[in-house]
Amino acid sequence: MKDNRKRVKVWLAVTCGVIIGIVLLIVILAFTVFKAKRPVNTVDSVTLQDLNVGLDVTRLRVDLNLTLDVDLTVKNPNKVGFKYSNTTALLNYKGQLIGEAPIPEDKISAGEKKGMNLTLTILADRLLSNSELYSDVLSGKLTMNVMVRIKGKVNILSIFKIHVVSSSSCDVTINLSNRSIADQVCQYKTKL
Missing domain, CATH: 2.60.40 (Immunoglobulin-like)
Known part of the structure; x- marks a missing residue:
């Protein structure tokens, strides 16, 4: 039972890390490469x-x-x-x-x-x-x-x-x- 909880916690931590990484990547791209310039x-x-x-x-x-x-x-x-x-x-x-x-x-x-x-x-x-x-x-x-x-x-x-x-x-x-x-x-x- 402890192993299952530990696996779930690790899986949740990895999933949260990936989601945070994707959000950070989108924000960084939005403010650098895709930064709005003035037409x-x-x-x-x-x-x-x-x-x-x-x-x-x-x-x-x-x-x-x-x-x-x-x-x-x-x-x-x-x-x-x-x-x-x-x-x-x-x-x-x-x-x-x-x-x-x-x-x-x-x-x-x-x-x-x-x-x-x-x-x-x-x-x-x-x-x-x-x-x-x-x-x-x-x-x-x-x-x-x-x-x-x-x-x-x-x-x-x-x-x-x-x-x-x-x-x-x-x-x-x-x-x-x-x-x-x-x-x-x-x-x-x-x-x-």
């Missing part, structure tokens, strides 16, 4: 696809049609996939939302880069009440902001789910006289 979205380029500007001097009003093509890259440096939800790229003028483009949900495999091409078109009715637009058009330069914010999850070993928010904000200056992008300054931020 980064980058605005590679902003190009002017279409621009029509008309000044109505009698009413001090601007008729503006503008379409921007935005090339965006999302890089996943993780050893596991990154899944992001539906989001929207935003086009702003002096803090006012004037255009948007949808970005459908998707998954980016481990170590992969995914390129996206977005088209942002001004919703012209949103600029009718903006009094600064007239003076900006007269100056020949128009500055807008392209904002892309991607939210998603990095799923490590189906145990740890880490939420990630990656954003890009680019100030784009358009030269109206030669219908080109004069300047593009971007800032990038990622939060785990």
